[in-house]
Amino acid sequence: MYRETQILEESPLKEAADGFLIINVGPQHPATHGVLHLVITLNGETIIKVEPHLGFIHRSIEKMCESLSYRQFIYVTSRMDYLSAHINNHACALCVEQGLQVEIPDRAKVIRVLMDELTRIASHELWWGAMAMDLGAFTPFFHAFRERETINDIMEETCGARLTMNYMVPGGVMADIHPNFQKRVKDFIQLYKTKVHEYDEMVTGNVIFQSRMKNVGYLSAEDAISYGCTGPVARGSGVICDIRRLYPYEVYDKLEFEEITEPGGDAFARYMVRIREMNQSIRIIEQLIDNIPEGEFQAKTKAVLKLPRGEFYSRVETARGELGVYIVSEGATTPYRIKFRSPGFSNLSALDHMVRGGKIGDLIAAMGTLDLVIPDIDR
Amino acid sequence: MTEQTNTKESFPGEIHDVPGGGVVLSKLDDIINWARSNSLWPLTFATSCCGIEMMSTASAKYDFSRFGFEVARATPRQADVIIIAGTIVNKMAPVLKRLYDQMADPKYVIAMGACAISGGPFFYNTYSVVKGADHVIPVDVYVAGCPPRPEALLHALISLQKKIRAGLTREQIRSEKDK
Amino acid sequence: MTNEELKIKISELIPSASYEPDGPNGWVNVNIDPSEWRYLSQQLRHQEQLQFDFLFCLTCVDWKSHLTMVYHFRSTSFRQELVVRAKLDRTNPEIHSASDIWRTAEFHEREVYEMFGVNFINHPDLRLLILPDGWEGKFPMRKDFEDPVNMIKL
Numbered sequence: 001m002y003r004e005t006q007i008l009e010e011s012p013l014k015e016a017a018d019g020f021l022i023i024n025v026g027p028q029h030p031a032t033h034g035v036l037h038l039v040i041t042l043n044g045e046t047i048i049k050v051e052p053h054l055g056f057i058h059r060s061i062e063k064m065c066e067s068l069s070y071r072q073f074i075y076v077t078s079r080m081d082y083l084s085a086h087i088n089n090h091a092c093a094l095c096v097e098q099g100l101q102v103e104i105p106d107r108a109k110v111i112r113v114l115m116d117e118l119t120r121i122a123s124h125e126l127w128w129g130a131m132a133m134d135l136g137a138f139t140p141f142f143h144a145f146r147e148r149e150t151i152n153d154i155m156e157e158t159c160g161a162r163l164t165m166n167y168m169v170p171g172g173v174m175a176d177i178h179p180n181f182q183k184r185v186k187d188f189i190q191l192y193k194t195k196v197h198e199y200d201e202m203v204t205g206n207v208i209f210q211s212r213m214k215n216v217g218y219l220s221a222e223d224a225i226s227y228g229c230t231g232p233v234a235r236g237s238g239v240i241c242d243i244r245r246l247y248p249y250e251v252y253d254k255l256e257f258e259e260i261t262e263p264g265g266d267a268f269a270r271y272m273v274r275i276r277e278m279n280q281s282i283r284i285i286e287q288l289i290d291n292i293p294e295g296e297f298q299a300k301t302k303a304v305l306k307l308p309r310g311e312f313y314s315r316v317e318t319a320r321g322e323l324g325v326y327i328v329s330e331g332a333t334t335p336y337r338i339k340f341r342s343p344g345f346s347n348l349s350a351l352d353h354m355v356r357g358g359k360i361g362d363l364i365a366a367m368g369t370l371d372l373v374i375p376d377i378d379r
Numbered sequence: 380m381t382e383q384t385n386t387k388e389s390f391p392g393e394i395h396d397v398p399g400g401g402v403v404l405s406k407l408d409d410i411i412n413w414a415r416s417n418s419l420w421p422l423t424f425a426t427s428c429c430g431i432e433m434m435s436t437a438s439a440k441y442d443f444s445r446f447g448f449e450v451a452r453a454t455p456r457q458a459d460v461i462i463i464a465g466t467i468v469n470k471m472a473p474v475l476k477r478l479y480d481q482m483a484d485p486k487y488v489i490a491m492g493a494c495a496i497s498g499g500p501f502f503y504n505t506y507s508v509v510k511g512a513d514h515v516i517p518v519d520v521y522v523a524g525c526p527p528r529p530e531a532l533l534h535a536l537i538s539l540q541k542k543i544r545a546g547l548t549r550e551q552i553r554s555e556k557d558k
Numbered sequence: 559m560t561n562e563e564l565k566i567k568i569s570e571l572i573p574s575a576s577y578e579p580d581g582p583n584g585w586v587n588v589n590i591d592p593s594e595w596r597y598l599s600q601q602l603r604h605q606e607q608l609q610f611d612f613l614f615c616l617t618c619v620d621w622k623s624h625l626t627m628v629y630h631f632r633s634t635s636f637r638q639e640l641v642v643r644a645k646l647d648r649t650n651p652e653i654h655s656a657s658d659i660w661r662t663a664e665f666h667e668r669e670v671y672e673m674f675g676v677n678f679i680n681h682p683d684l685r686l687l688i689l690p691d692g693w694e695g696k697f698p699m700r701k702d703f704e705d706p707v708n709m710i711k712l
Contacts, residue, residue, distance in 0.1 A: 027474055030423050030453035034430070035471060055688035056471045057426050060505040063699060067504045067712060076500060082428035098582050126431070145438035152435075163431055163526050225611050225634060228662030239634070246637070312582060313615075313630070324630075328619050339617040349665045375427045378688055469708070470690035503712040506698055506705045507689075 034374030058378040070305040075166040081376035083123040084318040089168040095314035095325040096170040099307035107295040108172030109250040117281040122151040123319035131368040172298030213268040217354040217366030228346030231321025236270030238263045243317040270369040344377040416543040417447045422458035426465030429492035432526040441529035455481040466494035467509045479516045490518045493525040596654040616666035655681040673699040
């Protein structure tokens with residue numbers, strides 16, 4: 001069951017392989033990343049090679065979507081990267097709309113962006129809490145969930161569910177926002193601004209935390225591009241790759257926000273990118289929350305959707321990186337082939353490169369900053 | 380579930396007042412079940428989305444440590460209840476079986492979410508999903524939802540506690556038969 | 559550079575390349591023969607005017623008579639995208655690996671190998687990535703995959 005790997009033959013170190021210890025991390029482990037099985041070859045406590053074994057949550061989503069209609073497959077994707085569920089649904093809806101050539105009303109665009117940014121904040125909050133818990137600090141977990149629960153309540157009032165909110169449809173959103181939505185979001189922004197200093201005091205400014213994260217897990221910019229890393233992992237190495245800035249969709253080209261990059265390349269730089277991204281998301285929400293245009297929340301589309309023959313690709317910026325949805329259509333009511341280019345798949349391939357020569361504590365810190373969600377990788 | 384057992388009182392037993400204090404009369408089985416039900420330690424086993432709702436139940440708003448589930452152990456040797464939160468696939472099923480075997484008796488199982496009950500949204504046209512965690516290990520409580528709300532999970536935990544006190548879990552029925 | 563210049567440049571490198579109409583995103587679609595993939599991949603990465611350094615999607619589509627490999631590239635310096643397709647024979651699908659040029663291809667090609675059965679020449683470590691042991695040779699994403707034990711048809 002735990003397959004013997006062939007590391008010892010193909011290892012770059014050709015000396016005697018005795019003295020090397022092979023240990024397993026996972027598939028069931030207390031960090032909240034999901035089911036990831038790492039086989040680590042150690043020399044004492046120094047890591048020689050890390051090999052991820054995937055597939056413990058492979059639910060064959062791509063094969064399943066070939067028998068679901070264009071309206072149905074969107075909601076399976078919110079189970080893929082469940083922490084940015086809205087953003088996943090958004091990517092699929094954009095791809096279907098690209099095929100249908102339908103124009104979305106402005107109100108729907110603004111509501112979609114608001115939901116996306118709230119989801120991004122909620123995802124980064126959970127990442128922050130879980131990352132601190134991995135490194136041994138249990139208290140920030142509860143602080144992070146306090147904010148996250150506020151966002152979940154806002155979502156629940158409008159969308160009906162807390163975690164897998166099936167809210168986006170091709171053509172707009174499923175229902176109009178609740179009358180309380182604007183007031184509750186403004187209250188949340190006030191709450192966030194009073195609490196954000198706690199994050200710096202508890203974790204970011206902590207001496208132990210900084211010495212565990214600085215100069216750990218270094219990834220250079222060329223390596224980040226070569227390994228296909230996107231999102232905060234690449235931006236922490238100085239690569240400019242925010243899809244919201246480079247290839248804007250919905251109303252992102254009219255908004256004022258900064259793309260955060262850090263030149264450091266180590267785990268602390270990736271951490272600071274995410275913390276600052278939360279502040280930028282608050283900025284975006286502040287610009288939009290008072291200016292939601294009136295109008296329809298859904299464009300008129302047929303009940304049974306049929307995309308014309310061809311291939312369509314759409315991409316969005318999830319909390320983890322670039323999610324791409326590639327649909328090959330033959331003109332039927334179900335897609336012929338769907339491929340989800342998930343951000344975690346490429347980010348994980350850089351893990352081996354990042355932690356060679358470090359210690360196991362460095363592996364946990366570096367893996368925390370990659371922000372992996374394993375169902376996203378295994379699909 | 381029948382009403383024959385002491386699920387309504389806080390402590391199972393009869394209190395007799397005698398001069399100088401009180402005497403409690405009870406069955407040892409009832410006291411042991413009461414103690415076990417109030418201190419179940421869950422195993423952190425979260426495969427996918429339901430795991431996040433389990434974490435929400437553990438955090439401050441819907442705290443489950445007030446029911447005794449305070450210490451979530453990562454190792455199965457020290458855990459009492461395994462909450463299967465998430466989909467079980469063919470590759471993970473032997474791992475789940477191994478974890479269940481490593482847990483010490485008495486142990487209980489809660490199947491949380493549609494995927495663990497019956498395969499959930501991944502029932503049709505998938506080649507790799509186990510259609511229900513009870514194909515692998517015996518389950519005591521099923522919680523419906525995709526994902527179930529934290530209140531639903533708390534209801535499931537309370538039902539498990541009631542089941543233990545009533546002596547109706549699979550564990551207890553099996554040990555009754557063995558006697 | 560514009561789409562037209564890109565097409566001229568690629569035709570200089572691979573005279574037998576054919577083009578499909580630009581997709582809805584405005585990306586250039588090139589069809590090549592699998593034997594020319596090795597040369598083209600090196601040129602795409604290292605040539606001064608091309609510099610396609612970001613491979614962001616590598617996948618395979620099963621048309622019932624043949625398989626098609628699809629590669630999506632982006633150039634971070636020129637902000638240009640390119641889509642390359644190569645038709646493979648269904649009975650013996652083989653193509654050269656791109657994992658020494660773009661490191662991200664290592665994992666993606668392993669996944670295509672286990673799902674479709676495409677053999678990547680010179681791949682450093684071609685084995686199953688996501689499927690459990692014992693699924694070599696089954697290629698689940700192919701259209702003729704039948705599994706009456708596990709799959710329950712709707």
